[in-house]
Amino acid sequence: MLQNLGYAYYPTNNVQTITDAVNSGNSQSFSYDNLQRLSSAAGGYGSFAYTYDKDGNLVVDGNGIHVGGSGDSFSNSDSADEPEGEPMRYPIAIADVTTGFNATVGILAALLARERTGKGQFLEVSLFDSQMGWLANVGSGYLNTGRQPRRWGNAHPNIVPYQVFRASDGRHFVVTVGTEALWERFCRVLGIEDTLARDPRFATNADRVAHRDELIPQLEKIFLAHPASHWLEHRRAADVPAGLVQTVEDAFADPQTEARRLVVDLEHSRIGRARSIANPARLSATPPTYRLAPPVLGEHTRPVLAEIGLSSEEIEAAIASGAVAVP
Numbered sequence: 001m002l003q004n005l006g007y008a009y010y011p012t013n014n015v016q017t018i019t020d021a022v023n024s025g026n027s028q029s030f031s032y033d034n035l036q037r038l039s040s041a042a043g044g045y046g047s048f049a050y051t052y053d054k055d056g057n058l059v060v061d062g063n064g065i066h067v068g069g070s071g072d073s074f075s076n077s078d079s080a081d082e083p084e085g086e087p088m089r090y091p092i093a094i095a096d097v098t099t100g101f102n103a104t105v106g107i108l109a110a111l112l113a114r115e116r117t118g119k120g121q122f123l124e125v126s127l128f129d130s131q132m133g134w135l136a137n138v139g140s141g142y143l144n145t146g147r148q149p150r151r152w153g154n155a156h157p158n159i160v161p162y163q164v165f166r167a168s169d170g171r172h173f174v175v176t177v178g179t180e181a182l183w184e185r186f187c188r189v190l191g192i193e194d195t196l197a198r199d200p201r202f203a204t205n206a207d208r209v210a211h212r213d214e215l216i217p218q219l220e221k222i223f224l225a226h227p228a229s230h231w232l233e234h235r236r237a238a239d240v241p242a243g244l245v246q247t248v249e250d251a252f253a254d255p256q257t258e259a260r261r262l263v264v265d266l267e268h269s270r271i272g273r274a275r276s277i278a279n280p281a282r283l284s285a286t287p288p289t290y291r292l293a294p295p296v297l298g299e300h301t302r303p304v305l306a307e308i309g310l311s312s313e314e315i316e317a318a319i320a321s322g323a324v325a326v327p
Contacts, residue, residue, distance in 0.1 A: 084151065098130040160208035161186075161219055164245060171228035176241040180204065185238040189231070190222050266293035298325035 106123045114120050132139070138149050149157075154174075156162035162176050177186045183205070187197035196202055196218060201211040208215055223231060228244055235242040244250070251257060261278060268274035279288040301324050305315045318324050 094134070095127040095131050098134065099125050099127050102130050102133075155212075155216075158209065159205060160212050160215065163216070165220060165223045167226060167228035167231060168224050169227035169229075172245040173228050173232060174243050174245060175235070178205075178241075182240055183208075186235075186240050189234045189238045189240060190219070192222070264290045266290060268293040269299065270296060296327050298327050301326050 103123070103125045106125060110121055110123050135142075141147070142149055154164040159176070159178050162178065164172050164174050166172050175186070177183050184193075184197065187193045190196075196215070200207070202208045202215055232242055232244060246254065252263065257263065262280075264276045264278050266274050266276065274293040276290075276294065278290075281288065301319070302315055305318070305324070306312075310318070319326055
């Protein structure tokens with residue numbers, strides 16, 4: 001019968017063996033020969049892991065993450081104004097999304113390997129591993145220097161100025177000044193070529209990083225003199241990288257969103273018109289197609305189980321046992 005293993009639904013008559021393998025970390029029980037239908041598995045921590053408490057909580061501090069059962073991430077990056085504030089929850093379930101991406105990449109790699117070797121393999125991804133991967137350069141820096149990363153909020157640790165600023169109309173925008181040539185043009189936009197631009201404390205990026213706390217307040221004061229549109233228009237003329245921080249409404253109203261056809265309209269079985277975000281992968285020969293709206297819980301249970309070979313009697317038995325759901 002079908003049993004929920006926490007990793008995947010798998011039709012088997014030896015459920016306890018698989019469950020024991022998950023709990024013990026014996027991934028050899030998941031060999032391709034033994035479980036040909038179980039092609040991949042996604043879990044919280046992986047089949048071999050440290051023993052966690054009942055809530056499954058592990059906290060990684062620093063410029064870091066909180067791993068919990070929900071798949072949420074709590075970063076110790078805060079706002080530019082309060083880099084020492086409370087940890088901030090990332091607004092989407094980034095662990096879940098990233099794990100899905102990693103599973104997709106892994107499946108594609110496994111399919112290519114099978115095409116070349118004729119052999120399948122077991123793929124495992126976990127929320128914890130995926131979140132650790134997000135530490136990227138921050139994690140690498142810590143591993144190779146032993147220094148605990150600082151919390152920078154919306155600022156950049158190695159480039160100044162490279163952060164969010166607020167204009168007189170309350171709108172926020174990001175300015176990126178990554179080279180000395182950009183610094184010169186940036187100073188002309190702000191009209192500070194004869195003042196801050198000549199200050200030896202800010203002569204090079206290394207100087208500006210060292211004197212960040214003296215430079216940034218002065219720039220913040222200057223930016224409060226005009227609305228964001230003023231600064232963005234002038235930076236465009238000077239070819240200085242900058243951009244408005246958009247609300248969700250702003251983003252969907254952006255002409256680029258329409259030009260890229262990023263909103264998809266589909267007919268939903270219950271709510272009628274359903275709008276969603278398009279797949280960002282654009283293939284020239286086999287582009288994504290949009291045939292079905294997101295299903296309600298269990299909407300396709302019967303056809304999917306029938307497709308993998310279960311009989312009508314087996315499907316109804318699985319439904320009656322509560323192993324799977326139908327609307």
